[in-house]
Amino acid sequence: MRYVAVVCPRCGKASAARLDAKRHQCPYCGYVMQVESASIIAVGSARAVREAVVRHNTQLG
Numbered sequence: 001m002r003y004v005a006v007v008c009p010r011c012g013k014a015s016a017a018r019l020d021a022k023r024h025q026c027p028y029c030g031y032v033m034q035v036e037s038a039s040i041i042a043v044g045s046a047r048a049v050r051e052a053v054v055r056h057n058t059q060l061g
């Protein structure tokens with residue numbers, strides 16, 4: 001199973017979604033985005049994507 005780290009266009013936070021998912025709901029603000037048209041910052045294993053999500057959200061301060 002591969003995952004993607006997507007950035008929410010509404011709140012700017014990253015979260016992990018399954019690569020084969022059509023839609024993904026932001027866990028922070030509830031926004032529902034299309035995975036294929038979302039801003040993807042990482043693709044790979046669950047661990048790699050989780051690290052990318054943490055790194056992105058940490059940089060937001």
Ligand SMILES: [Zn+2]
Binds near residue numbers: 012013026027028031
């Ligand atoms: Zn959001």
